[in-house]
Amino acid sequence: MSKRVARLLPLLTTAVLAASSLTWPADPIRAADTALAPPAATGIPPVSDAETGWVMKTLHQMTLEEKVGQLFTTRVYGETADTTDPAAVQMNRSFLGVDNAAQAVVRYHLGGFVYFAYAGNTRSPEQVAGLSNGIQQVAVTQPSRVPLLLSTDQEQGAVVRLGPPATQFPGNMALGAGRNVDDAGTAARITGQELRAVGINQDLAPVADVNVNPANPVIGVRSFGEDPTLAADMVAAQVASYQDAGVAATVKHFPGHGDTAVDSHSGLPVISHSRAELDRIDLPPFRAAITRGVDAIMTAHIVVPALDPSGDPATLSHPIITGLLREELGYDGVVVTDSLGMAGVRKKYGDARVPVLALKAGVDMLVNPPVMQVAYDAVRDSVRNGELPESRIDESVTRILRLKWRRGMVAAPFVDPAAVSRTVGTQDHLAAAQRISDRTTTLLRTDAATLPIPAGRRVLVTGWDDPAAPATTQALGAALGRHGLATDVLSTGVNPSAARIDAAVAAARQHDTTVVLTNRATGDVGQQRMVAALAAAGVPLVVVAVRDPYDVTAFPDVSTYLAAYAFNDVAMNSLAGVLTGAIPPAGRLPVTIPDPARPGAALFPYGAGLSTP
Incomplete structure (x- = not known):
């Protein structure tokens, strides 16, 4: 071991000196046109002497407190690592007991942070790069000198933390409708390159859940669809592409959150699949990800009686x-929890017990505990009192350190803010999207009298939109205008009011065609009434689901x-483009849409889709 450490010391010295002086590489991210290159070879890379030497040397030098800190990744408020913004400081004090990210790193020896838009972390790509560099600067100057995992949920589509000018894709179910595995890989590669350019080195994606329940309130379009083989192929392609871009992929939510009508953010779902059904439906995408050498797998706060009859959620289940x-699937990478602040994991045990039980189950990294100090103290004290042997902590820290080495965080913890615009939101990336x-x-x-909409027609775009920032209807209106329509x-x-519905109907009567957007209208009486009122008015009507197709x-x-x-x-x-006939409607349903009037029958089968308007 001493020879390995000796060989490693020059590399360590270089990395630490680079970190302390904030010396930028010329361009840490490859040119945008490499986004379309094929993925790297699949599988888990061999362990090098340099990796083993750094991991073992670092682990040996860490205190118990530093090891425990490596197990946690948590949110933090503010645009910079040393923020003094009063609102951010107040939130950090209530959640973390410190003012900002820099103080949290020092106090808890953290393994990582999760970026959120609502926490003020992702205002712009350049700001994110500065935040990332500030956090890593603090981390590599601590005694352990371990850089942090900086992660986010950039799933694309419905779940995005880094908005424009970063390249936006339509999301997993849209990719499933496209049926093109290469497209799935390209989307992940571009997303990964742009995240890495701003210092985010872990994406909490792709979603590997197979959405077989139309009533699923939390997955839906976040899934590639209901076909396990399609989902497995898409997941495998994205894992390879994220990691080829230098970003740790994190497939979720193990062992599968696709067949539930309960949201684990607010309740505790029970998955009633038999073991045979789990093997056939839920597990194939996770098996495919493991075969591709996925860096991390996120657990689900779901009860699966066929795997563990105790009633414990998967996150806390040793059998799962x-x-x-x-043991059964042979995965030895990093296992991370879904947020420990979610109701699904807090129903049965207190906040001080949950992180300890997760570690006993086999988890490595604990995400977003409700109160950081409580969770940290609970894990540290469980080692001191003998409930958790320190060797168990060492296992998880070793996996986390290996991940950090393999994704280049040790050799290159910083990014160049001046180079961000050469990667994020480039014309090549936008065109590919x-x-x-x-x-x-x-x-x-389709009604031949309605589609395609010819140039010169007066079109009303109405319906669902974010009430705080109605960007979707405006975006469609502008796009139709570019096709020559007066919009x-x-x-x-x-959930529009009666007055809003009346206004939409009156406006529709003044236009040649009305396009109404819906979003999860099956649970929204207002949207249902509005579509019914527009249909009853007899105006030429086009209805478009802009999220789950089950509407x-x-x-x-x-x-x-x-x-x-x-x-x-x-x-x-x-x-x-489809509404005007400029492009063909090439997508095919990646799910079955049930017929509410005929239980067990399909209103539209898997694969349905018309080729022309």
């Missing part, structure tokens, strides 16, 4: 995490219906 994931999106829109019903926009927000079950009599799967600009550009 150690028995199934570690639009090409991919154009292959995903699905046409399920007016009337956003009705979420059509609420409108059985609508004659023209499309699924866009996403509500961002790139999806609206594609939708406009």
Whole structure:
């Protein structure tokens, strides 16, 4: 071991000196056109002497407190590592007991942070790069000199933390509708390159859940669809592409969150699949990810009686995490929890017990505990009192350190803020995103008198939108205008009132065609009433689901219906192209849409989709 350490010391010295002086590489991210290159070879890379030497040397020198800190990744408020913004400081004090990220690193010896838009972490790419560098500067000057995992949920589509100018894609179910594995890989590679350019070295993606339940309130379009083989192929392609871009992929939510009608953020779902069903439906994408050498797997706060009859959620289940994931599936990478602040993991045990039980189950990294000090003290004290042997902590810290080495965080913990614009949101990336999106829109019903909409027609775009920032209806209106249509926009927000519905109907009567957007309308009476009122008015009507395609079950009599799967600009550009006949509706349903009038029957089967308007 001493020879290995001796060989490693020059590399360590170089890395530490680079960190302390904030010396930038010329361009840490490859040129944008390499986004379309094929993924790297699959599988887990061999362990090098340099990796083993650094990991063992670092682990040996760490105190118990430093080891415990490596197990935690948590959110933090503020745009900079040393923020003094009063609002951010107040939030950090209540959650972390410190003022900012820099103080949290020193106090808890953290393993990582998770960036969120609501926490003020992702205002712009350059700001994110500065935040990342500031955090890593503090980390590499601590006694252990271990850089941090800086992660976020950049799933694309419905779940995005880093918005424009970063490249936006339509999301997993849209990719499933496109049926193109290469497109899935390209989307992940571009996303990974842009994240790495701003210092985010772990993406909490892709979602590997197989969405077989139309009533699923938390997965839906975040899934590639209901076909396990399609999901497995897409997941494997994205894992390879993220990691080829230098970003740790994190597939979620093990052992599968696709068949539930309960949101684990607010309740504790129970998955009733038999072991045979789990093997056939839920586990194939995770097996594929493991074969590709995925860096991390996130647990689900779900009860799976077929795997563990105790009633414990998977996150806290030794039979599921150690028995199934570690021993049966042979996974020895990093296992991370979903947020420990979610109700699904807090229903049965107190906040001081949850992190300890997760570690006993076989988890490595504990994400977003409700109160950091409580969770940290609980884990440290469990080692001191003998409940958790320090060797168990060492196992997890070793896995975390290996991940940090393999993704280049030790050799290059910093990014160059001046180089961000050469990677994030480049024209090549944006063009690739639009090409991919154009292959995903699905046409399920059409009236020849309605589509395609010819140039010169007066079109009203109305329906669902974010009430705080009605960007989706505006984006579609602008896109239709670029196709030569005279377009007016009337956003009705979420669950429109009777007055808003009346206004939409009156406006529709003044236009040749009305396009109404819906979002999870099956659970929204206002949206249902609005579509019904527009249909009753007898105006030429096009209904488009901009999230889950199941909305059509609420409108059985609508004659023209499309699924866009996403509500961002790139999806609206594609939708406009389909509505005007400029591009064909190439997407095919990646899920079955059930017929509410005939239990067990399909209103639209898996693979449905019309080729022309």
